[in-house]
Amino acid sequence: MVLTRSQAKMAESENNKFQEIFAFMKELKQSLEENQAAQKKMFEENQAAQKKMFEENQAAQKKMFEENRATQEKTLEKIEEMKSGQEELKKDIVSVKEEFSNIIQEKMNATEDKVASFENKVREDIGKEFEQKFGKEIESLKKQISHEHEESKVIFTPSLATIKLSTFDGKTSWQVYKTQFTMVAEANGWNPQAKAFHLATSLRGDAADILETLTEEQRHDFQALSSALELRFGEKCTKEYSRLQLKFRYQKAGESLQELAADIQRLSHLAFSDCPVETRQDLALQHFVDSVRDPETRKALRLADVKDIGSALVFAHKIEAAQQGTRKDRHPIRAVSAANLDSDFVKQIDYLRRGIRRLKECKDGRSTEIRCWTCGTAGHVRRNCRVSRSGGNNFPPHQGN
Numbered sequence: 219m220v221l222t223r224s225q226a227k228m229a230e231s232e233n234n235k236f237q238e239i240f241a242f243m244k245e246l247k248q249s250l251e252e253n254q255a256a257q258k259k260m261f262e263e264n265q266a267a268q269k270k271m272f273e274e275n276q277a278a279q280k281k282m283f284e285e286n287r288a289t290q291e292k293t294l295e296k297i298e299e300m301k302s303g304q305e306e307l308k309k310d311i312v313s314v315k316e317e318f319s320n321i322i323q324e325k326m327n328a329t330e331d332k333v334a335s336f337e338n339k340v341r342e343d344i345g346k347e348f349e350q351k352f353g354k355e356i357e358s359l360k361k362q363i364s365h366e367h368e369e370s371k372v373i374f375t376p377s378l379a380t381i382k383l384s385t386f387d388g389k390t391s392w393q394v395y396k397t398q399f400t401m402v403a404e405a406n407g408w409n410p411q412a413k414a415f416h417l418a419t420s421l422r423g424d425a426a427d428i429l430e431t432l433t434e435e436q437r438h439d440f441q442a443l444s445s446a447l448e449l450r451f452g453e454k455c456t457k458e459y460s461r462l463q464l465k466f467r468y469q470k471a472g473e474s475l476q477e478l479a480a481d482i483q484r485l486s487h488l489a490f491s492d493c494p495v496e497t498r499q500d501l502a503l504q505h506f507v508d509s510v511r512d513p514e515t516r517k518a519l520r521l522a523d524v525k526d527i528g529s530a531l532v533f534a535h536k537i538e539a540a541q542q543g544t545r546k547d548r549h550p551i552r553a554v555s556a557a558n559l560d561s562d563f564v565k566q567i568d569y570l571r572r573g574i575r576r577l578k579e580c581k582d583g584r585s586t587e588i589r590c591w592t593c594g595t596a597g598h599v600r601r602n603c604r605v606s607r608s609g610g611n612n613f614p615p616h617q618g619n
Contacts, residue, residue, distance in 0.1 A: 381402050383416055384398065384420070386421055386422065386425050386447075387422040387425055388423055388425040388451050392448065392451035393452075396447075399417060410439075410440045410441075411438065414438050414439060414443055415438070417444070417447075418437055418443060425451065428447060431446070457488065457489055457492075463489075464485050464505050467481070467482065469510055470511075475510070478506065479527055479531045482502055482505050482506045483502055483527060499526045503524065503526055506531075507520055512541075515538070515541075518533075518537055519533060
């Protein structure tokens with residue numbers, strides 16, 4: 219096949235390009251080989267340098283360790299030398315102290331003997347001279363002092379107080395009573411023994427029980443008796459004790475609501491004296507409601523909107539009046555109406571009683587029927603009641619069971 223001139227020229231050009239590429243690749247390969255050789259040489263040099271440095275460091279550390287060890291051994295030797303020197307010095311000091319002590323003791327003994335003999339001699343001389351001059355006067359003074367001492371022995375007998383002293387039973391504030399007692403004692407001029415006598419005889423109730431815990435000597439000691447009362451009825455102890463009493467305070471059999479409320483208010487004032495008035499009133503109200511004996515009255519008080527213990531007491535009295543009417547006629551609301559009680563209160567009592575009854579039925583599982591608490595009709599609850607939406611009385615007339 220015969221190539222044309224242009225084709226031959228093109229083939230020659232391509233051949234030249236291949237030759238250039240081969241030459242460039244050869245140079246590149248040679249350059250890579252040189253770089254690899256240089257890197258290998260550098261790596262070997264670095265390894266050799268690191269190895270040399272490591273060996274030098276090990277040698278330096280070993281040398282330093284040996285030097286430190288030698289230094290420590292020398293230090294220990296010096297310490298042992300110092301210890302032995304201290305022991306010798308200590309022995310020398312002890313021996314010197316013993317010598318000085320013996321010398322001083324001998325001199326002191328000799329001095330004491332001389333002083334004692336001199337004192338005896340002086341006393342004998344002074345005694346003889348003093349007895350000669352003042353013997354009669356001394357005997358006269360002894361008789362006079364003995365006579366005055368016998369006359370000064372006054373047996374304490376409690377006298378009637380100029381100012382009457384109140385009693386303390388532990389239910390009132392000890393700090394207040396202590397202040398009053400101090401004022402009365404100062405006005406009457408009582409000494410400590412008289413104050414102990416009057417304080418002990420003024421105690422009543424729980425306060426008087428303190429006397430049984432004291433000895434006979436402590437009962438006649440005003441400070442001991444006052445400290446015992448402070449420990450039992452002081453402000454800190456009173457708070458804790460009153461809170462404990464409130465926790466377990468319940469209406470006793472035969473105790474009226476007025477008595478219960480008064481005692482709850484007293485204990486709340488003692489237990490929460492450092493609280494704000496509103497907080498103390500809320501706590502007193504809570505304890506009063508929880509302590510009411512009658513379960514229906516207690517539940518009605520919890521459902522009612524009472525603000526303080528006074529309004530709760532009034533509400534509880536109305537419930538008691540309603541219950542008394544119920545026991546007479548067996549018709550709770552009619553009996554209350556016959557007693558001319560307020561009609562709104564009658565409706566309120568009826569509403570609360572029906573609510574309590576429904577709660578009991580739901581709790582015991584005896585009633586599965588849905589009934590409105592407002593109108594008494596079955597089939598809907600209070601929030602869906604049309605009577606309550608129409609703006610009627612919140613406490614409708616009694617509709618029977």
